[in-house]
Amino acid sequence: MARAKDENKRSIILHSAKMLFAQNGFFNTSISDIVKETNLPVGSIYTYFTNKEEIVRVIVEEGWNELRARLFDTMGSKESGEVKLKKLIDNFIPEILNDLDLINILLSEAIKYTKIEEKVEELSTAIFGLVQSVAKDKKILEGFDKSSMEAALIVYFLGIFNAVKLVRSSSVGIKVQDILKFVKITVEKSLGITL
Amino acid sequence: MARAKDENKRSIILHSAKMLFAQNGFFNTSISDIVKETNLPVGSIYTYFTNKEEIVRVIVEEGWNELRARLFDTMGSKESGEVKLKKLIDNFIPEILNDLDLINILLSEAIKYTKIEEKVEELSTAIFGLVQSVAKDKKILEGFDKSSMEAALIVYFLGIFNAVKLVRSSSVGIKVQDILKFVKITVEKSLGITL
Amino acid sequence: MARAKDENKRSIILHSAKMLFAQNGFFNTSISDIVKETNLPVGSIYTYFTNKEEIVRVIVEEGWNELRARLFDTMGSKESGEVKLKKLIDNFIPEILNDLDLINILLSEAIKYTKIEEKVEELSTAIFGLVQSVAKDKKILEGFDKSSMEAALIVYFLGIFNAVKLVRSSSVGIKVQDILKFVKITVEKSLGITL
Amino acid sequence: MARAKDENKRSIILHSAKMLFAQNGFFNTSISDIVKETNLPVGSIYTYFTNKEEIVRVIVEEGWNELRARLFDTMGSKESGEVKLKKLIDNFIPEILNDLDLINILLSEAIKYTKIEEKVEELSTAIFGLVQSVAKDKKILEGFDKSSMEAALIVYFLGIFNAVKLVRSSSVGIKVQDILKFVKITVEKSLGITL
DNA sequence: AATGAATGAGTCTTCATTCAT
DNA sequence: TATGAATGAAGACTCATTCAT
Known part of the structure; x- marks a missing residue:
């Protein structure tokens, strides 16, 4: 039972630290703040x-793993590519966006504290496969090799996350809904499909 | 009349600080580092x-102003929309990307130290106009209101900048060229034009 | 249970700071001086x-409390008013004057760091009572209301303390003894008694 | 004419510094404050x-000299001792009290920056003479030698000044009037006269 | 003489981490 | 293992005074 208690403390620390880091940034959060x-x-x-x-590192790592798990859960189902893509856009991305704390930390600290390239590689491979299976008219992806795809994914994901972050922390004239709408339209037009 | 304030010193400070902030971040750069x-x-x-x-604030503000000036210089010419767009993509964006230090600071500190919404608003209005004037087949922009456009621009710009930042600071498998190529293709396909 | 806060250290700090503040003043005493x-x-x-x-504040507050305690100890005894007055003049005041450090700080910093009016009020009420009970010929206090009494006490106490301070820090031609003697004579004459 | 301009600047500095020192204290007034x-x-x-x-020193010295001059003006007249004493109490002291700035500085900085003993000596000699000439019943001053007199004067003057200072800077329950009234009564009773 | 930029020792305070209990 | 006092290098910033112009 001592074990249970330990895990509990560990997770309390992680939880509080995540909130504080997201709210005030890594450097504006002192160990003493976490203590309080x-x-x-x-x-x-x-x-x-x-x-x-190490606290940030663990937050990033565990947060990422959870995200990854949820993604591959969706991606690994027996459903059609289109359904998967729809789920990705309608469920997965909005879900991610709810964990703004994690996004904040991911974007500001992740590069420093994680091997981000592995994560990107893994993600883009998976999504590249999905997109290829879905594109109705294969000509549409013409000129889109693996590198372009990776570039596209990085630009979109970083773009979406940062945009949401910006929208939530400043009084920019758009809403998260506008971003999600834009993403959906873009995917539909790019692939010539309707989700 | 004593010594006049030395514009040279001011700019040395700004220069050094910009480099240090970009390299190590605002909090990992001490005044004493700048002194050294x-x-x-x-x-x-x-x-x-x-x-x-105030040092970051000035870096952000002056950097932004220079950027803005260069952009409106391009946008304000008598040339056709397509030429302008081509210049934007082939010259302006790559030029911006050269000043990685500024981008780094802009992305990590700008929100905190500037009224970013005004900047975004200004930028998106200008580019919206350009894009509308260029889109061959007006149907292409169907469903793209001002909000969608703003969302798109924010996602793309933040995406591009952050992607470049990522590419340069980690060993992710793509190059800046891939990003630029992706952007060009995307614009061309979206607007049904060839640049 | 880790180390407990060391009351001894606290008091060493207070002691040293008191001496330094008294000797050189609050502003001419640096934390680094206290460290040394x-x-x-x-x-x-x-x-x-x-x-x-907070260090000065505590010095003032604790010093005052000790003083107050000693005073009310004397005042609260079952002895006659005259005996109490005698003790006040012959013991209490000279004792206070020994703690020159405290007086110095009290006089220069107390107003800033304490609600001095409460202290004055408390003191003057107590002494007014004593004086009234002692004055042989009640006519002597004629025209002496509470306000006059308070004024008198403030003038005398501030006068005595500052005079002692002056005597000890400059080469003025009188001694502390002269001050004490003057006070005794004044009280005796004012109240028509012999102590 | 250059001379006039100079004197003017000097006196502007002195004036501003006096106000600032009195208001905020010597250490909380920076040269830059004086500049502003x-x-x-x-x-x-x-x-x-x-x-x-040197600025404080001059403020103290010049302030004192003016005071001294005014005092000896009063004291040196051909009038009777009683008239002089009356003027001292009814005019001179209240006048001094108007220059609270000077008093503040005098009390907090004078000891450090001036040979205060000479000032006290001079003052007490003059007033001792006056008091002796006035005391109706010589027995009243019995036991009052030069030292006692000096002690008395120091206690009273420091007492009065500090009391006024206290009254003006805290919310103690008495007024300057109460202090002046107390002084007058005390002098009258001590010397057996009516002013 | 007038000016105000230049200087750097010194100020108070913080804080991640250690280690005695 | 649990605790929280102990530590001191490092942080941002100030300011009286000087001196180049």
């Missing part, structure tokens, strides 16, 4: 994590 | 800027 | 006090 | 005074 938020003694923080940096 | 880099005494930093924050 | 005097690391100063100002 | 207040360039401050300390 968790009501745990400082020493305990260092029982579960070797240092401040 | 510039070989100026601490006090001098503070004769030209009231505090550390 | 106490041989404690800087950080420790801040484990016991939130900032420099 | 006077609208003079920093360099000019140092043309007229060798350093910050």
Whole structure:
């Protein structure tokens, strides 16, 4: 049972830190802030994590893994490519966007603390496959090799995430809905399909 | 009349700070780092800027103004919309991407230190106009209102900048060229034109 | 349970700071001076006090409380008014004057860091009562209402303290003894009694 | 004419500094504050005074001299002692109290920056003479030698000044009038006269 | 003489991490 | 293992004074 208690503390730290890092940034969050938020003694923080940096690293890593799992769950189903794509756009992306804290940290700290290239590679391979299987008129993807595809995915994902982040933290004149709508239209037009 | 404020010193500080902020981030750059880099005494930093924050703010603001000026220079010419668009894609964007330091800072600090919404608004209005004037088949823009356009621009610009940043700071499998190529193809397909 | 806060350290800091503040003033005493005097690391100063100002505030407050306690100890006894007055003049005041450090700080910083009016009010009420009970010939206090009494006490106390301070820090031609003697004579004459 | 201009600047500095020192204290007033207040360039401050300390010193010295002059003006007249004493209490002291700025500085900085003992000596000699000439019943001054007198004067003057200072800067329950009234009554009773 | 930019030692305070208990 | 006091290098910034112009 001691084990259960430990896991609990660990996750409390992770949870609070995630919120604080997302809200105030990594550098504007002190270990002491985490201590206050968790009501745990400082020493305990260092029982579960070797240092401040490791806390972000774990947040990013675990957050990513959960995301990845959810994605491959969707992608791995027996359904048609179009259905998968629809789920991707209508469910998966909006779900991700709910975890704004994670996105914030991912975007500002991930590069520093993770091997991001592996993540991108994995993601783009999976989606490239899906897109190819879906494109009605194969000519549409003409000139779109793996590199272009990867570029496209990176641009879109980073674009979407950052746009949502911007929309939520400034008073820019658009809404998250506009972004999602734009994405859907773009995918439909690009692939010549209707979702 | 004593010594006049030395515009040269001011620009040395700005230059060094820009590099350091871009390289190590705002919080990992200390005033003392700037002092070492510039070989100026601490006090001098503070004769030209009231505090550390003002240094980023000025970098962002002046950088943005220069960018904006170059953009409107291109946009304001008497040439056809297509030529302008071509210049935008072939010259302007690549030029921007050269100033990676500025992009880095813009992306990580701009929201905090500037009224970013005004900038976005200005930019998207200008480009919306251009795109409308260029789109061969007006049906192509069907369903694309101002909000969608703004969303698209934000997603693309943030996407491009962040993608370039990622490409340059990690060992992701694509090159800046791939990104630029993707952008060009996308614009051409979207508007049904060839640049 | 880790280390407990060391009451001893706290008091060393208070002691050293009191001496330094009294000797050189609040502004001419740096935290670094206190560090040197106490041989404690800087950080420790801040484990016991939130900032420099709090150190003075505590010195003033604790010093005052001790003083007050001693005063009411004397005043609260079952002895006659005259005996109490005698003790006040012969013991209490001279004792206070020994803690020159405290007086110095009290006089120069107290107004800023304490609600001095409450202290004055409390003191003057107590002494007014004593004086009334002692005055042989009630006519002597004629025309002496509460306000006059308060004025008198403030003038005398501030006068005595500052005079002692002056005597000790300059080479003025009188001694503390002269001041004490003057006070005694004045009280005796005013109240028509012999102590 | 250059001379006139100079004197003017000097006195502007002195005037502003006096106000600022009195209001915020010596250490909370920076040379830069004086610069802002006077609208003079920093360099000019140092043309007229060798350093910050000298500014207070001059304020104290000149303020004192003016005071002294006014006092001896009153004291040196051909009038009776009683009239002089009355003027002292009814005019001179209230007048002094108007220059609260000076009092503030005098009390907090004078000891450090002036040979205060000479001033006290001079003052007490003069007033001792006056008091002796006035005391109706010589027995009243019995036991009051020069030292006692000096002690009394120091206590009263410091008491009065500090009390006024206290009254004006805190919300203590008495008014300056109460202090002046107390002084008058005390003098009358002590000397057995009516002013 | 007048000016105000230049200077850098010194200020207070923070904070990630350690380690005695 | 749990705790939280201890630590001190490092942080941003100030300011009296000087001196080039």
